Amino acid sequence: MMKELLTRMRFLLKRPKTAELDEELQFHLQQSIAANVAAGMTADEARRRALVEFGGVERTREQCHEQRPGWWLGTVAQDVRYALRGFRRNPVFTITVIATLALGIGSTTAVFSAVDRILFRSLPYAHDDRLVSVGLVQSLEKQEFTLGGFFFDWQDQQRPFEAVTFEHGTSECNLSEANPVHLQCAEVAQNFLPTLGITPILGRNFVPEEDLPNGPKVAMISDGLWLSRYDRNPGVLNKTIMIDDHAVRIVGVLPRDFEMPRLQEAEILRPARIDRSKQNTVNSGIGVPLWAFARLKPGVSVQEARAEMEPLFLHTQQWIPAQFRNEFKLQVRSIRDRQMQEAYTAAWILLGAVLAVLLIACANVASLFSARGAARERELAVRSALGAGRGRLIRQTLTEAFLMAISGAVAGCVLAEILLRVFMAIAPTGVPFLGNAQLDLRIIVFAVLVSLLCAAVFGILPALERPRATALVGRLTRSGSHARLRRVLVTAQIAICMVLLSGASLLVKSFWNLERQNLGMQTRDVVTVHVPLNWERYPSGQAYMNFYLRVEAALRRLPGVTAVGMTNSLPPDANSWHGGSRLADVFVGGKARFAPETGGSVVARTVTPDYFRVLQIPIVQGQGFTEEERSSSGDLMILSRLLAGRLFPQGDAIGQHIQFANYNPYFRLDGPVFTVVGVAADVKNAGLAGQDDPEYYELRSNHHSETWDQHHIFLLESTLPVSVVTPWIRSQIAQLDPTAPAEIGVLSQDVHKLADRPRFETSLLGFFALCGLAMAVIGLYGVISFVAVQRTQEIGVRMAMGATRLDILRLIAGEGIRLIVLGGVVGLCAALATAQILMSLLYNVGPRDPWIYAGVALVLAIVAIAATLIPARAAMKVEPVEALRYE
């Protein structure tokens, strides 16, 4: 067996000697002649008889050659050489196919690799499909949460879950040893890790005693901290470290891929040590906030779990004050859903777009190959007549398709890598996990296979048909069924392109609206300074106030600075403000203005008088705050026009007294009474795309020192450039407190960042639409020019019979225009039908905006008609004599 293999190997390496075979055959013939002579024939007769008996030599030669093991490898090389020669002869075809494939494979791979991390990544928990997040939502907090006041009842009485656990949020903490570091500490329930299915890679999980209010102080550390601080030394177990000046013993190390279900950063995990018995007294009797996660029992769906939790929720609802009982809803959803939020829609749309591009690419490759196949009908017929077997012809075609697909795939992978980097560069930070996206091998293989299949199927079709004898002699080479197939493909391409283009245009229009909208304030050159102070160094509101007032005074002294405002949050970001109220909590003159069930929230900001000056928000009624009022004892308020209109439809807002209801824990109206001094113009305050919320401004007054905290942002109006002012600001703050960090930015850039996500979506979809358009145009051009060449002779005959050049133009272009109109109409219907999906991404544009569709149809028509006119014009210019002689 081994020996046989060796022999085969030897022959594989040794080239066959055709000369030897010829000599052998010659010898055979000579012997035959000699035998005939010996039998008594004359020399001539003997030779003639021997030759007749001997028969053809070529066939023997070939058969001997085919006995050689692996002889077909030689024909593959032959096929490859032939294909490469063909590519050189027809570079336009080759480049078109390879470019189409590269675009198709590249964009599909890049987007899928990015989207895969968002949509389909597996969470680092055991059986992550059975993990859900459970809690209440309401208008001010749309991410479900629970409270200590009812969580433990839920935990005890629930039925749909195997286990329910919680985390108590993360907070900043310091590793207060030599070489201190600033960390994030998470507090979790004792059964947190087991419920999520996480096992420490070193040490153990917390034990129940450690989760008791006065239990021993222990912690688990993240793999990252273990590496950076302890160099992955296993001796870290049972080591005592100082966290915020408390001795804490390390009991375990978390796995490398550990992440909190809400994706907060956390280097240290500590037992939450919640005192269950106090949950009806702390935090005004509602208990501490907890974020609950649960593992579904096998076979229980999220919907079923939600239904089973409903009675417990209804019970909890009784316990919520009646005023806003109806605002709370039960929320049960998978952890994945909670993490992904609105990234889902965008990801699915991108995936759809990319599949559309891949479809167009495949259609393009298919129609190009099919056109080429038809053009080569005669060549195939000749080769077949010369003795090439059908298998050989198919193999030849496959070799070509294969070579194209491989080159396209290589180019596509390079393109994909580039695209992915571009995506990561332009992606907003809000798109989770894009940062560590990598090219996905599976999708590369998938895209290459799909395109290979296209090329193979459509390349083989013409070879499969036994080349007709007529193709050898016939002057008209046209295969009807393939022509029809190509027309269908081109129509489909135009239709898909129409869908892509209209989707992209809607997004572009929406993005345009978003960027161009009037924010209601000035953002250019407004410098923002945020100084997040360490609460341990600033233990009281008074301490904060003293520091911030000194900073304000220092900033005012800077040259070029004309105004310094202070606020606790900035529009238009909806997530930046702290606090706020419900519309129903606003009491005017001691009376509620709205029924308790009225929904809707009110944005609250605490500002200084210069806030309005720096942001150039006009006071439309009454007056703004003054500097003197800051130190006076009154509580003053400015309403936004929207809020003033809601509260005082008669326009008598100035001088009214406003109070806010307080439910700690029972309804009380004991807060400060604010006097309305003015009404300010509305400002975009619920995100760039959000519907504006009513808003009010409290004056940041110096006599309520207890209300000062670290949420303070300075706004500077300056006559000097930002780059000049920035180092001065830093040095001023460092003089007051060298440990205070200063985050300095420009408001217009922060606003710009808010548009990152729509910009990302828009540019990606726009890119795909242009890719699709380019490919569809290439396909159309290819088919029409092919048809024109095929019909050259017919054109000659027509012209000889008296057709004008215009008739010819009409003949050729008419074909293309028919395809464009058909494809356009189909595409328009499909686009209108699918536009609804885009709804949630659009801002101030209807998904069926007629102008968009008209514009897209017009552009597509112009580009596509141009693509047909070029070959049609070429056909028009054909000289009749030449055309008649064609071929």
Place this chain on the structure above:
Amino acid sequence: MAPSTDLLQGTLDLLILQTLALEPMHGWGVAQRIQQVSKDVLQIGQGSLYPALHRLEYKGWIQSDWGNSENNRRAKFYSLTATGRKQLEAELESWERLSLAIGLVLGRIPEASA
């Protein structure tokens, strides 16, 4: 040309091996020997002879060397290799089994003697 009996697939290989088992021979010699021994029933044309010889050589059952023929011409002589000899024995055995079986089916051999 006398009508030649169609050879069973694989039979030609067996005949060639058997012929070469006696002595090394060139292609012409093999064809002549088979024709003589079969009393002119089996005539092997070059069209099937040489592909078969090459096939057997590629399988490693025979090997070839250039030598001088009886009338002093340069000719390629084929001889059996050790593997070829083993292969011949195996094929002979299976041939005997097969021919016996066919004989039985055709009723030409009384069962008692089988």
